[in-house]
Amino acid sequence: MPCPDQRPALRTPLCDLLGCEVPVLLAGMGGVARAELAAAVARAGGYAMLGMVREDPDLIEAEITAYRAATDRPFAVNVIPSATDPALLQAQISRCLDLGVRAFTFFWDVRPEVIAQVKREGCLVLHQVGTLAAAREAEVAGADVIITQGIEAGGHVHGRTGAFALAEAVLDGARIPVVVSGGITTGHGLAAALMLGAQGVQCGTAFLATKESWAHDYHKARVAAANVDDxxxxxxxxxxxxxxxxxxxxxxxxxxxxxxxxxxxxxxxxxxxxxxxxxxxxxxxxxxxxxxxxxxxxxxxxxxxAGQGVGTIRNVVPAADRLRQIVDEARDCLARPGPRP
Incomplete structure (x- = not known):
């Protein structure tokens, strides 16, 4: 009889809230996190986000339809109110609501009226922030999950504080789940976040360099060849x-x-x-x-x-393999006796 796996399962209350199996979120990377990548992450047990920043509502509908054809796992749609024309933003949100979207991810400035609009429809709100003040604002406005983005993150960076320093500050007083984002590409980062008291991590660069991501092969190759200081x-x-x-x-x-x-x-x-x-x-x-x-x-x-965790990525693999590696590393790390991350 095989020995039972004694490593931690990594399931946190966040998983129950979002309907995923492991506390790893796909960042809603505009253009990159389309249905193919989002579905691959969701099928592997993570939480999927569709990166639909400033996209036409017809494209959003097409991506949602493609996602649902690939999996029935829950997902969120990522839009950014501060970087989107108000008329387009309302068209995006309205189309999503018409299609029965049940979760949104927002970023940059906190817009309480936008949060309130989707909350009235019974949707979950995940809000990515770069400062302690924004985290508090988002929670007061009704966000269900706070994603603390550190300066290590790839793409648009809102704050200037390190991911774990910001997360620790937000955790001191937060009454909703906190997710750490910024430079996390391995299970060591996931383990460290859980030990800190966060309920999960969000990864972007790690999933950009996967076969299912919509990024150009040139971009993926540059990520795989890069070092931490690049x-x-x-x-x-x-x-x-x-x-x-x-x-x-x-x-x-x-x-x-x-x-x-x-x-x-x-x-x-x-x-x-x-x-x-x-x-x-x-x-x-x-x-x-x-x-x-x-x-x-x-x-x-x-x-x-690309985020500062880029130096740990050395190849382009299926998204499920990347997620499995992160989870397995975290479980090994947390099961190890002695000092932990």
Whole structure:
């Protein structure tokens, strides 16, 4: 008879709230976290998010339909009120509600009226924040889960505090589940978050470098080849977002050409130069667009999002394999006697 597995199961109350098996959330990466990736993560036991920032409601409906054709697991739709035209945002939310979406993920500034709108419809709200003040605001506004994003995170970074320092501050007083995000790509990070008192982690970069992600193969290859010190925080990739919105990306010729002036760029003064195309749409240098599967052009000059945990990723694998590795590492870590993360 095989020996029973004595390692922790890792199930937290967050799993019961969201309807997943393990406390690992797929970050709602715009363009990257489409139905194929979200369904793969959900089928493997994690919690799925569809990254639908500024997307047309028809595309959102198509992605939701594709997701539901692939799995019946619960999911959330990620939209960002602060970076979306109000009319488009309302069209996005209305379409999601019409389709029976039961959970939303929001990010950047806390908009209590938006939270209240979807809460009235009985939806769960997961709110990603970058500061302690925003965490408190989101909880007061009715959020069900707080995702604390640290400065280590890839993509748009709202705060300037480390992931675990911010999470610890938020946990001191929070009455709702807290999830840690930023630079977490291994089970060691998951174990550390659980030991801290958080109920899970959110991962972006780890799932960007998977077969199912919608990111371009060039972007995935750059992530797999990168080291821990290859990312930079800059606000030069700011077209389509408010002034001062910083992002963490892999260094490239654009960031190298800034001569160390990584911050302080005004989108109103940046030149509009087309450097790539995606499905016939022109993409500008300095825009927030990252290369997707069908993008062609100067991919190296685009925003190649990656968090500081990038140095642990050495290959592109199926999302289920990545999730399984994270979970197995965390269980081994927590089962080990002696000092823990």
């Amino acid at each position: 990312t930079v925080l800059t606000d030069v990739f700011v077209l389509n977002w408010p002034k001062g919105a910083a992002v963490r990306v892999l260094g490239n010729s654009v960031t190298a050409g800034l001569d160390g002036q990584l911050m302080g760029h005004d989108p109103a003064t940046l030149p509009r130069v087309v450097i790539a195309h995606d499905s016939g749409q022109p993409l500008l240098r300095y825009s927030t667009d990252s290369p997707m599967r069908h993008t062609s052009g100067a991919l190296e000059e685009m925003a190649l999002y």
